[in-house]
Amino acid sequence: MNSSTTPAPVSSAPIRVRIAPSPTGDPHVGTAYIGLINFIYARQRGGQFVLRIEDTDRARFVATSEQMIFDALRWLGLSWDEGPDVGGPYGPYRQSERTEIYREHAEILLANGTAYRCFCTAEDLEAARKHQMAAKLPPRYPGTCRNLTPDQIAENLAAEKPFVIRMAVPTEGETTFRDELRGEITFSHNNVDDQVLMKSDGFPTYHLANVVDDYLMRITDVIRAEEWISSTPKHVLLYQAFGWPQPRFWHMPLLRNIDKSKISKRKNPVSLVYYRQAGFLPQAIINFLGLMGGGMPSPTPVEIVNGAKETEVFSLEEMVQRFEVPNIRLGGPVFDLTKLKWLNSEYLRALPPDTFFAALRETVLSDQYLRDVATLVQSRIETLGEFGNLTAFFFQDNVLPPPEVWVPKKRTPEETLLFAAEQLALLETTDWTTEAIEPALKQLGETHSWSVKENFMLLRAILTGSTMSPPLLESMVVFGKARTLDRLRRFLDTQKKLAANKK
């Protein structure tokens, strides 16, 4: 019982693509990358670009995230034709507002036997998984509930046992699909698990929601990150279970850290908010992202003769004109901050002086920022001329406190660094208000037996480079979460490198 891809009947339909970020935190540079490729693809073919918010994970949901995603993508110039905020004919575009749709579709699968109710508890599954791992078997759903009788199901339902709905993946055969960049990819059904489609909280998982929405929203081309390749057979099986035509699949290479691992905040700034606040220009980021994976053809000899010189510097408009999505290279490109900075400097230098000044006044020297900073120092300033001395760290890109500043008297550098890492981990998940930060930090200090003084002084040293500064928490709020966390990470990183060099 093999299922293979039939040439997608949607191929002649008007092009519609989508980007589907999850509001789980700061807008991610990877979202911008995939967004860019989708945007270009749609623009080049007179198609529509849809923004859909995938907020089905209520555990990781961050309320402020959605608006930040809108702002960041607009800032980059990647505007969408349909989305939660602009509407469109296939709404709603927020998955949390579509739960009824998913429920109905899950019913269809239940009715035609391609899905089933599973009453296993999380503990059951965890135990089973452990056994499988111990026996060196691939961890898979054991199939306990796959063949429950109607009576057993009725009984469980009557007892109001919580359940999930799982996909009934065929036990034999394989699924083949076409990746437009790589050709055919085949997965044996032995390696496709009975995925949960509907969680016990009534929300769908990505797999169900994504397929249902892509179909209902008439998406013709699914252009997403490579990490989705492994779950594509599940999606293909779902299209088949519904009797729907499949979209084309394009899996883009993953952006990487310098060490080639999937890009992550631990090793590289990934928040678009950070890049904006740190003074990167959207044109530079778009340009840089356009360099990742190739796709932008070099000028032909004829074009060079006619004056085309730059092969690395180009605008979003030029990309729409010349970029070739099918030419994307598949090796995961390293997101090299050094080259991004060079590009940014190219754009900065090219700005007319007035525009350059305006850019400064809109970002690192905005009225709002200056006002916030001024508020913090008014009570401790003697002459206006001291303003710079008192606030320098707000305007520096990095600070490098010497050990005598950041290591508390009764602590070793090693334990201090360990605690600083704890502070970072904590702050990453803390709301960015003094009311939230203060108790969280104090609590952390208590559990690690760090006095409030040592605790706060360490942070102050790392963030301001000095043991004297305006109020710490207020300063952190003004400086911003993205940049504060970045400064912390860079400090830890620098110290790690220094320690390594000593050895």
Added chain:
RNA sequence: GGCGUUAUGGUGUAACUGGUUAACACGUCGCCCUCUCAAGGCGAAGAGUCCGGGUUCGAGCCCCGGUAACGCUACCA
């Protein structure tokens, strides 16, 4: 461990889809310019295309076999 994907200087990409000494950009180093630092100009080092076989007059491009990296392996996306 299983499955999948990928593989060109340190990094990002090129190389008419088999045809000369593998090209460009960033970075690095040197020189010039200059009150300094950048920018700019000139120049250099750095890969023989992951490894091993094969096909061919000829392979970075084709075939076979390895290796490594990465991804997935959740009631996360």
